[in-house]
Amino acid sequence: MARLKALGIWVPTFPFCAYHDDGYVSSIRAHAEMLSRKYGKPIDINTGCKASGMIFTGEGVLRTHYHIFYLNKKDRTLDVMVRGHEETHFLELHGFLDKLERKLLEEQRVRINLDAIQVDNDDTKGQEVIAHIGEIYAMVKNGLDPHAVRSQTEEFNYARSLYNESRIAA
Numbered sequence: 001m002a003r004l005k006a007l008g009i010w011v012p013t014f015p016f017c018a019y020h021d022d023g024y025v026s027s028i029r030a031h032a033e034m035l036s037r038k039y040g041k042p043i044d045i046n047t048g049c050k051a052s053g054m055i056f057t058g059e060g061v062l063r064t065h066y067h068i069f070y071l072n073k074k075d076r077t078l079d080v081m082v083r084g085h086e087e088t089h090f091l092e093l094h095g096f097l098d099k100l101e102r103k104l105l106e107e108q109r110v111r112i113n114l115d116a117i118q119v120d121n122d123d124t125k126g127q128e129v130i131a132h133i134g135e136i137y138a139m140v141k142n143g144l145d146p147h148a149v150r151s152q153t154e155e156f157n158y159a160r161s162l163y164n165e166s167r168i169a170a
Helices: 028-039 076-093 097-108 123-141 154-165
Strands: 002-004 009-011 017-025 053-059 064-071
Touching: 002 076, 009 076, 009 097, 017 028, 028 053, 028 064, 053 076, 064 076, 076 097, 076 123, 097 123, 123 154
Parallel strands: 017 064
Antiparallel strands: 002 009, 053 064
16 A cells, blocks of 8 residues: 555555655755666656656566655645645556545545546646645645645646635535
């Protein structure tokens, strides 16, 4: 089982899958390069230059390894956001978005079909919006206000709008 700490979700891992929460690292780029050497997987030299967190997939001898790691921003809000974001990418990779949808509905009264989210027919933008919804969920779960976050990306603002529009009235 993989424990996604920021989201408070446990998910099963498949027999040939290993989940690693590598925690805080001093450099996204350096950690990604170390994993690249370990698994013999080339990465783009710019990987992690601006990222606050990352999920890295590496092929081992008997299983696929998924590593999540992030920078310690020394700010509780930013740390929860980054962890929730990367953990949501993991959920999406493994087809477990329904677990997040269930948590959103049961705990925050937000009904949203994450699989249906598309942005400009761009899968990457859609994946980022979904990950931002996960980080918003993690923020609210941890008593943080997603509306207090300023100067975020267009995808974050869209995710926040979807989250707000999907709230069920009490």
